[in-house]
């Protein structure tokens with residue numbers, strides 16, 4: 001292997017993964033602090049149990065968790081497995097973006113999208129709240145994605161046109177809004193999320209994301225429903241499922257759609 005292949009096959013993917021882990025560590029802070037209205041940038045990280053400030057050595061993503069054996073250095077309280085799990089997840093998502101779209105601006109847009117989806121999903125899972133500020137950030141990202149996608153659009157990736165984006169937003173967002181008004185089983189947070197995701201994914205991928213979310217939710221809810229842990233009328237936070245399906249659509253949507261239509 002020459003230097004260029006080593007860089008392309010090993011070094012750059014590894015950098016995306018490590019960078020993702022570091023961003024994931026920051027996302028943990030956002031997910032924890034935002035619902036509690038603690039400023040994200042102010043002050044050092046602290047142990048939620050004993051309030052001791054954490055030092056740099058306690059904050060190395062993943063490694064600190066392993067080194068401290070999952071316990072706070074000061075009070076010995078268990079550190080949730082969530083923290084290293086979401087650091088690793090963010091690293092993997094960044095890597096997948098690179099593997100899907102290479103060293104392009106679209107990959108950067110993808111990494112930002114994955115980060116936001118992880119925050120939205122986890123805050124909704126914890127609190128059932130979707131802050132409106134996320135939709136504005138996603139809106140800005142939709143504008144970036146429109147220009148970045150032109151760089152890679154061509155034979156492999158069909159261009160997501162402006163018309164397709166607007167239709168994706170109106171059709172899926174509008175459809176969910178009607179569902180929300182008629183059945184009441186859909187939250188406005190879901191409507192807004194999928195409306196703005198339409199501007200990023202376009203019509204085809206957003207419709208796919210819509211159906212995929214309900215398929216994943218149905219599979220996940222099957223066991224709790226059968227064992228009667230959840231009643232059929234319990235409100236299920238759908239945003240995490242939309243986040244998973246949107247991330248999947250962004251990375252592999254075109255491939256999944258062509259695989260699906262090749263079945264018939």
Ligand SMILES: [Zn+2]
Pocket residue numbers: 047048049050051052072073074075076077
């Ligand atoms: Zn502590």
